[in-house]
Amino acid sequence: xxxxxxxxxxxxxxxxxxxxxxxxxxxxxxxxxxxxxxxxxxxxxxxxxxxxxxxxxxxxxxxxxxxxxxxxxxxxxxxxxxxxxxxxxxxxxxxxxxxxxxxxxxxxxxxxxxxxxxxxxxxxxxxxxxxxxxxxxxxxxxxxxxxxxxxxxxxxxxxxxxxxxxxxxxxxxxxxxxxxxxxxxxxxxxxxxxxxxxxxxxxxxxxxxxxxxxxxxxxxxxxxxxxxxxxxxxxxxxxxxxxxxxxxxxxxxxxxxxxxxxxxxxxxxxxxxxxxxxxxxxxxxxxxxxxxxxxxxxxxxxxxxxxxxxxxxxxxxxxxxxxxxxxxxxxxxxxx
Amino acid sequence: xxxxxxxxxxxxxxxxxxxxxxxxxxxxxxxxxxxxxxxxxxxxxxxxxxxxxxxxxxxxxxxxxxxxxxxxxxxxxxxxxxxxxxxxxxxxxxxxxxxxxxxxxxxxxxxxxxxxxxxxxxxxxxxxxxxxxxxxxxxxxxxxxxxxxxxxxxxxxxxxxxxxxxxxxxxxxxxxxxxxxxxxxxxxxxxxxxxxxxxxxxxxxxxxxxxxxxxxxxxxxxxxxxxxxxxxxxxxxxxxxxxxxxxxxxxxxxxxxxxxxxxxxxxxxxxxxxxxxxxxxxxxxxxxxxxxxxxxxxxxxxxxxxxxxxxxxxxxxxxxxxxxxxxxxxxxxxxxxxxxxxxxxxxxxxxxxxxxxxxxxxxxxxxxxxxxxxxxxxxxxxxxxxxxxxxxxxxxxxxxxxxxxxxxxxxxxxxxxxxxxxxxxxxxxxxxxxxxxxxxxxxxxxxxxxxxxxxxxxxxxxxxxxxxxxxxxxxxxxxxxxxxxxxxxxxxxxxxxxxxxxxxxxxxxxxxxxxxxxxxxxxxxxxxxxxxxxxxxxxxxxxxxxxxxxxxxxxxxx
Numbered sequence: 001x002x003x004x005x006x007x008x009x010x011x012x013x014x015x016x017x018x019x020x021x022x023x024x025x026x027x028x029x030x031x032x033x034x035x036x037x038x039x040x041x042x043x044x045x046x047x048x049x050x051x052x053x054x055x056x057x058x059x060x061x062x063x064x065x066x067x068x069x070x071x072x073x074x075x076x077x078x079x080x081x082x083x084x085x086x087x088x089x090x091x092x093x094x095x096x097x098x099x100x101x102x103x104x105x106x107x108x109x110x111x112x113x114x115x116x117x118x119x120x121x122x123x124x125x126x127x128x129x130x131x132x133x134x135x136x137x138x139x140x141x142x143x144x145x146x147x148x149x150x151x152x153x154x155x156x157x158x159x160x161x162x163x164x165x166x167x168x169x170x171x172x173x174x175x176x177x178x179x180x181x182x183x184x185x186x187x188x189x190x191x192x193x194x195x196x197x198x199x200x201x202x203x204x205x206x207x208x209x210x211x212x213x214x215x216x217x218x219x220x221x222x223x224x225x226x227x228x229x230x231x232x233x234x235x236x237x238x239x240x241x242x243x244x245x246x247x248x249x250x251x252x253x254x255x256x257x258x259x260x261x262x263x264x265x266x267x268x269x270x271x272x273x274x275x276x277x278x279x280x281x282x283x284x285x286x287x288x289x290x291x292x293x294x295x296x297x298x299x300x301x302x303x304x305x306x307x308x309x310x311x312x313x314x315x316x317x318x319x320x321x322x323x324x325x326x327x328x329x330x331x332x333x334x335x336x
Numbered sequence: 337x338x339x340x341x342x343x344x345x346x347x348x349x350x351x352x353x354x355x356x357x358x359x360x361x362x363x364x365x366x367x368x369x370x371x372x373x374x375x376x377x378x379x380x381x382x383x384x385x386x387x388x389x390x391x392x393x394x395x396x397x398x399x400x401x402x403x404x405x406x407x408x409x410x411x412x413x414x415x416x417x418x419x420x421x422x423x424x425x426x427x428x429x430x431x432x433x434x435x436x437x438x439x440x441x442x443x444x445x446x447x448x449x450x451x452x453x454x455x456x457x458x459x460x461x462x463x464x465x466x467x468x469x470x471x472x473x474x475x476x477x478x479x480x481x482x483x484x485x486x487x488x489x490x491x492x493x494x495x496x497x498x499x500x501x502x503x504x505x506x507x508x509x510x511x512x513x514x515x516x517x518x519x520x521x522x523x524x525x526x527x528x529x530x531x532x533x534x535x536x537x538x539x540x541x542x543x544x545x546x547x548x549x550x551x552x553x554x555x556x557x558x559x560x561x562x563x564x565x566x567x568x569x570x571x572x573x574x575x576x577x578x579x580x581x582x583x584x585x586x587x588x589x590x591x592x593x594x595x596x597x598x599x600x601x602x603x604x605x606x607x608x609x610x611x612x613x614x615x616x617x618x619x620x621x622x623x624x625x626x627x628x629x630x631x632x633x634x635x636x637x638x639x640x641x642x643x644x645x646x647x648x649x650x651x652x653x654x655x656x657x658x659x660x661x662x663x664x665x666x667x668x669x670x671x672x673x674x675x676x677x678x679x680x681x682x683x684x685x686x687x688x689x690x691x692x693x694x695x696x697x698x699x700x701x702x703x704x705x706x707x708x709x710x711x712x713x714x715x716x717x718x719x720x721x722x723x724x725x726x727x728x729x730x731x732x733x734x735x736x737x738x739x740x741x742x743x744x745x746x747x748x749x750x751x752x753x754x755x756x757x758x759x760x761x762x763x764x765x766x767x768x769x770x771x772x773x774x775x776x777x778x779x780x781x782x783x784x785x786x787x788x789x790x791x792x793x794x795x796x797x798x799x800x801x802x803x804x805x806x807x808x809x810x811x812x813x814x815x816x817x818x819x820x821x822x823x824x825x826x827x828x829x830x831x832x833x834x835x836x837x838x839x840x841x842x843x844x845x846x847x848x849x850x851x852x853x854x855x856x857x858x859x860x861x862x863x864x865x866x867x868x869x870x871x872x873x874x875x876x877x878x879x880x881x882x883x884x885x886x887x888x889x890x891x892x893x894x
Contacts, residue, residue: 013489016519016818016833020485022799048485050812052786054796056485084800107787108794108814240386252368252387286523286626291412299521301626304817304835324817330842334626336523336636 002042002063002249003318005031009045011309015297017322019048023058023085031060034080034088040064043080046224047305047321053111058082059224059321066247073247073272077228079221083111091221101214102222109325113217120211223325230327231300232268233277233308235259235317239268247272255315259296260289265308283335301335302328361387415603419498469504469532470513471497472829480824483798484810487820487831488519496528499602503530517596517653518818518832525629529653529832530597530606583614583713590708590716591617591654598649600629607631609650614714615642620651624842626835627652639845652836654710660819661830662780662811663706664689664697670776683776694807697823698795700781703811706830709774718773786814786839815839 005027009019019027027045035043040062049057064076079091094102105117240250256264262285267275277285277298286299294312305323310316328334338346347359365384369377475497481487488496496516504514509532517529586592591614597606623637631646641648668683683706696702708716774782783792792815798808806825813819818834 010489010491014492014519015521016486016488018482018485018487018489020796020798021483022801023485050794050817052790052794052814054794055800056796107790110790111794242386250386251372283523286521288525291409301523301835304837324814324839326839330624333637333842333844334624334837336626336628336633 008318026085051111055111116213466505522629617714662821
């Protein structure tokens with residue numbers, strides 16, 4: 001799992017993956033130090049996020065173990081970031097809710113770990129799923145969740161019948177349809193004529209749009225997870241299960257028979273061998289092979305800035321993400 | 337009881353499936369264990385499985401067997417080594433860069449110096465003197481690029497310098513100044529792009545060691561560029577229906593002030609890109625595509641792009657350079673050019689320019705756009721559309737929808753981001769909304785924000801340590817990810833490494849306006865209704881849907 005830092009940077013330099021020399025100088029030691037400190041099996045440079053503020057993030061991913069449990073790969077990976085290359089700080093793995101929230105954030109990273117991104121709640125018709133509410137179904141006693149519950153109940157007709165009583169405690173005067181309109185009002189503001197009579201309970205805060213704040217570090221960790229899931233490219237055969245069912249680097253990896261075929265590369269975090277890149281939507285990947293040396297560079301077009309290389313001579317491989325941290329939303333229009 | 341030979345024969349029986357045999361497998365296993373010497377070899381004897389699963393057994397038609405035997409591979413290497421050939425090096429002794437370059441091939445280093453001493457030897461072989469040209473010191477700048485984490489790395493940069501030299505040395509091209517523009521990733525191949533001014537103009541490249549000493553405006557440049565254009569005669573482009581190319585091209589000025597050369601591999605011959613037309617620029621603003629790496633590839637997009645990939649690439653380069661080529665404030669001064677028409681303005685490098693302190697360069701006000709702003713029309717110079725004549729009325733209305741979408745989209749298409757005025761002119765009428773035309777050397781500070789509170793340029797320094805001396809300042813464009821400007825301790829440089837895709841959401845064009853219903857009187861016909869005719873596919877839309885449906889059917893059948 002641990003990439004050879006020098007080889008990876010050398011191979012991907014021609015793709016524009018250059019670590020500023022001061023950071024490059026620092027990570028030589030700091031990554032090793034962090035790895036020992038955190039008790040990791042491996043720790044490798046993951047990428048660099050350009051930030052609007054100018055203080056870029058270097059990211060590293062550590063692996064405690066990758067185990068095959070019940071025919072599924074279970075990853076115990078850790079995320080770390082650094083803004084100067086010397087000090088590596090932990091990134092909390094994002095919860096699924098945070099992860100989903102972060103997918104909605106647009107715009108560049110700011111370079112300030114304390115920056116908060118505001119993620120407005122989605123408009124209610126497709127049911128507001130923001131964060132915690134979806135997970136706690138039993139808690140319908142607090143007023144805020146009651147509102148959410150109501151929205152849920154409205155869209156699912158059969159639920160509204162069963163949960164009706166509990167909701168009625170909160171707003172007995174409003175039948176479900178206006179209540180949904182109420183949620184809408186909270187978010188979009190000027191929509192008063194739909195429910196003029198319902199003004200006693202919740203609509204205390206009409207001006208500020210509803211939503212949640214997400215910290216930059218949460219977004220950073222989510223980005224790593226997201227790119228890992230979408231990319232995480234490893235040549236098939238490059239990693240193998242050892243006797244203890246750990247997925248480890250294959251020390252006798254003989255290279256790929258047809259290195260220029262996407263079938264020979266897998267998404268590590270999406271089943272590895274069972275998730276070859278060729279099963280992705282055609283055109284998501286750009287694969288280029290050098291003549292003679294047979295070195296392969298794979299670029300993700302979904303995540304511009306994700307580069308993976310697989311050497312054709314010593315079968316070394318590795319990948320880096322050097323980008324602005326945004327997924328290519330328009331890819332459908334851009335590929336041929 | 338078996339004899340040893342029998343046993344061996346049995347073990348050596350090769351599998352019909354993999355071609356492996358027990359004998360070779362076990363010996364390979366033992367060899368591997370002895371080679372890697374794990375502490376608990378017996379515990380991890382699953383190494384056997386591992387080896388079996390992964391060991392390379394040569395097979396027919398294997399990819400490795402081909403290695404190096406493909407004539408294409410050999411040719412690539414041969415042309416690569418051509419870059420290191422010493423024969424032309426001698427001819428341009430004035431250029432300090434070429435001297436830098438020579439010691440490169442280690443083994444041949446000594447030979448090189450010899451050949452320099454004995455110039456006569458090579459002059460015999462080469463009658464034609466090589467072209468002399470100016471180039472910036474990319475090799476030195478690459479160190480600074482490394483310091484801020486941009487560029488392409490040392491090895492590739494050196495290759496680029498060699499390729500640049502090869503291109504500039506060609507006497508047939510007569511290039512006066514040449515610089516590396518950047519590397520553009522395509523889906524199948526990449527482009528290396530070089531930017532030049534083709535010789536022929538008078539005071540073109542006399543500005544000492546500065547690569548683009550003068551930013552030549554129209555007239556003087558025109559002759560040279562025109563001559564070059566003749567050399568590479570383009571076949572006329574086929575325009576899609578409903579698209580009129582009625583805005584004249586700026587020859588040798590504005591977006592065509594520079595000539596661009598591309599190659600897929602640095603050892604290949606560079607190809608000159610054709611001049612860009614205003615229509616190509618304004619169409620390129622409306623589409624968002626990845627390049628493929630094939631210059632002749634078709635650009636399939638909506639609205640249809642007038643040209644092939646080389647035209648699209650050229651249009652993107654024009655947009656990128658207009659939007660992202662920066663210079664520190666005060667380095668150039670603009671002179672000439674009227675109030676309305678800045679395309680005639682000339683940029684002259686200030687001799688007494690001194691590099692400001694690092695902190696000062698870290699402010700966006702300290703940087704200016706070097707290239708002219710490309711207007712909505714796709715030109716830098718002003719252009720008034722002639723009044724449509726009577727006869728043209730019909731076609732004008734047909735083209736109206738086109739220009740309409742252009743106007744609406746323009747807000748995001750403007751390169752510098754100065755789209756203040758260009759936002760809401762939805763309908764195109766004769767008194768067009770005045771477009772705010774920025775000054776020739778407009779400061780970067782005035783560029784529109786990419787999001788609320790986010791400037792379009794992000795400034796970084798080579799060191800995060802306070803008080804670090806001699807910093808390198810780097811500006812990264814958020815509008816064109818991959819575009820960088822950097823201030824080295826002595827000068828500045830620009831480079832682009834990326835996909836040539838602008839960071840803006842793709843807005844599909846508004847479908848054309850509905851056709852008006854016929855106002856003619858419907859006269860009842862006494863004849864029988866005509867036979868239903870087969871519908872002919874019209875335009876690209878018809879073809880597109882047709883293709884989709886057939887595809888759909890196929891998948892259903894499967």
